[in-house]
Amino acid sequence: MDGLPKIIQGGMGVAVSGWRLAQTVSRLGHLGVVSGTALDQVLARRLEDGDPGGHCRRAFDAFPFRGMAERVWSRYYIPGGKAPDAPYTRLPFHGLECPRPLAEDCLLGNFVEVFLARDGHPNPVGINYLEKIQTPHLISIYGAMLAGVGYILMGAGIPLKIPGVLDAYVNHEPATYPLYVAGAQDGDDTTMHFRPREFMECDLPPLTRPRFLPIIASNTLAVTLLRKSNGKVDGFIIEGPTAGGHNAPPRGKPALSAQGEPVYGERDRVNLEAIRGLGLPFWLAGGFGGPDVLQAALDEGAAGVQVGTAFAYCEESGLRDDYKQAVLRLVAEGKSPVRTDPIASPSGFPFKVVELDGTVADEAVYNARPRVCDLGYLREAYRTPDGRIDFRCPSEPLSVYVSKGGTEEDAAGRKCICNALVATAGAPQVRAQGRFVEAGIITAGDDLAGIGRFMRRGSIRYTAADVIRVLLDERDER
Numbered sequence: 217m218d219g220l221p222k223i224i225q226g227g228m229g230v231a232v233s234g235w236r237l238a239q240t241v242s243r244l245g246h247l248g249v250v251s252g253t254a255l256d257q258v259l260a261r262r263l264e265d266g267d268p269g270g271h272c273r274r275a276f277d278a279f280p281f282r283g284m285a286e287r288v289w290s291r292y293y294i295p296g297g298k299a300p301d302a303p304y305t306r307l308p309f310h311g312l313e314c315p316r317p318l319a320e321d322c323l324l325g326n327f328v329e330v331f332l333a334r335d336g337h338p339n340p341v342g343i344n345y346l347e348k349i350q351t352p353h354l355i356s357i358y359g360a361m362l363a364g365v366g367y368i369l370m371g372a373g374i375p376l377k378i379p380g381v382l383d384a385y386v387n388h389e390p391a392t393y394p395l396y397v398a399g400a401q402d403g404d405d406t407t408m409h410f411r412p413r414e415f416m417e418c419d420l421p422p423l424t425r426p427r428f429l430p431i432i433a434s435n436t437l438a439v440t441l442l443r444k445s446n447g448k449v450d451g452f453i454i455e456g457p458t459a460g461g462h463n464a465p466p467r468g469k470p471a472l473s474a475q476g477e478p479v480y481g482e483r484d485r486v487n488l489e490a491i492r493g494l495g496l497p498f499w500l501a502g503g504f505g506g507p508d509v510l511q512a513a514l515d516e517g518a519a520g521v522q523v524g525t526a527f528a529y530c531e532e533s534g535l536r537d538d539y540k541q542a543v544l545r546l547v548a549e550g551k552s553p554v555r556t557d558p559i560a561s562p563s564g565f566p567f568k569v570v571e572l573d574g575t576v577a578d579e580a581v582y583n584a585r586p587r588v589c590d591l592g593y594l595r596e597a598y599r600t601p602d603g604r605i606d607f608r609c610p611s612e613p614l615s616v617y618v619s620k621g622g623t624e625e626d627a628a629g630r631k632c633i634c635n636a637l638v639a640t641a642g643a644p645q646v647r648a649q650g651r652f653v654e655a656g657i658i659t660a661g662d663d664l665a666g667i668g669r670f671m672r673r674g675s676i677r678y679t680a681a682d683v684i685r686v687l688l689d690e691r692d693e694r
């Protein structure tokens with residue numbers, strides 16, 4: 217499997233696998249993957265925080281469209297950063313059509329993240345998207361390709377139409393993507409469009425087509441992707457239900473354990489023999505963050521492993537430091553309270569949550585939060601009775617959700633993980649003149665306890681290089 221990575225550092229949103237982590241992993245010769253979720257928001261907030269370290273400025277200077285770079289920079293940059301009690305600017309929502317300024321923010325957000333992850337070394341870098349967050353796809357992917365992204369990895373959905381987008385963008389040709397609209401009827405136009413030439417301010421040579429790796433949890437999905445995608449699929453990440461972040465729901469009739477967690481069974485096991493028969497490279501994910509597992513995966517015919525949890529808590533990750541330290545301390549004390557919450561995420565997918573006090577995993581913290589939906593990445597498109605397309609989220613104010621045809625039952629227990637995840641990335645929204653600050657939410661795989669193996673003697677901190685050393689079974693020379 218020449219030229220393919222053995223270790224993929226999985227994409228972790230929002231900004232947990234930021235450019236710093238991905239750059240470190242790729243520099244070490246493995247595949248670093250930045251999260252592609254909410255990068256417009258992440259960029260705007262970094263600029264409103266005064267662009268510490270000047271890294272965004274470096275990436276803006278390399279961006280080919282100078283007018284656009286200037287507009288986005290002047291929209292958000294605050295020298296020295298905003299006042300702590302001042303709110304971050306509220307960006308418009310993505311939709312079937314994207315307002316031009318937001319499209320520019322999104323394009324640059326993706327460009328900046330990939331550019332910085334690639335900076336200073338020759339190795340490929342990937343970007344991860346959740347298929348479910350469809351509205352920014354077309355713009356995001358073009359921004360990432362402008363920065364020379366080497367791999368696109370996509371989970372949480374069935375990304376049949378992504379390969380065609382990649383092929384179109386090689387020559388800056390227009391691309392389309394079908395928006396899933398609940399209740400859509402024949403004849404409704406639910407297609408999103410992006411025409412690079414409407415944004416290009418100069419001619420550019422063709423772009424390189426990144427490799428495309430869908431993240432899947434079933435054999436059926438692998439076969440469907442191969443048969444029905446509108447272009448080339450380059451391999452698969454096979455992710456099991458122990459992985460951090462969102463998980464595929466169990467197949468068959470939903471059942472919950474006594475602790476209220478989804479129960480997975482034999483039907484959720486991916487048949488690797490059938491996957492091998494497809495003839496494409498594949499990587500195994502979910503609990504592959506320890507010694508010996510890489511060899512075990514290779515013995516199964518995999519090209520390697522994708523690892524998330526182990527990297528999420530290392531020095532270079534974008535998880536904000538107070539949360540990171542708190543989780544590392546818990547693990548050092550022998551505690552690793554991870555729960556698979558079947559309803560917290562408005563996406564409808566089970567979501568693994570670390571039960572840490574002070575985060576929205578704590579019911580008291582969440583109940584004290586005003587129900588606001590102002591980021592909206594997980595909103596669902598639906599057809600209104602008069603035939604328009606509107607958006608709703610089960611964690612928005614209840615009366616609003618119900619007025620859009622949502623049910624109280626579906627809204628119960630849902631959390632605004634958009635605001636919570638951006639807070640976890642270190643840029644919490646501030647409301648009511650600083651009297652309310654959004655709390656975060658933390659996710660990890662079932663093997664959170666396993667990160668204890670990376671801690672150095674006398675310290676609970678560890679680096680991405682420590683993780684890679686353990687994965688490769690290399691001796692610790694320290």
Ligand SMILES: Cc1cc2nc3c(=O)[nH]c(=O)nc-3n(C[C@H](O)[C@H](O)[C@H](O)COP(=O)(O)O)c2cc1C
Pocket residue numbers: 225226227228229230232251253344345346370371372431455458459460461462501502503504505522523524525526528659660661662663
């Ligand atoms: C903090 C965290 C955030 C994650 N976010 C995403 C994400 O945004 N998109 C995605 O496809 N996978 C996400 N994942 C899954 C990882 O990319 C990876 O597949 C998974 O963590 C592998 O299993 P492990 O956690 O047992 O190592 C996340 C995982 C963690 C731990």
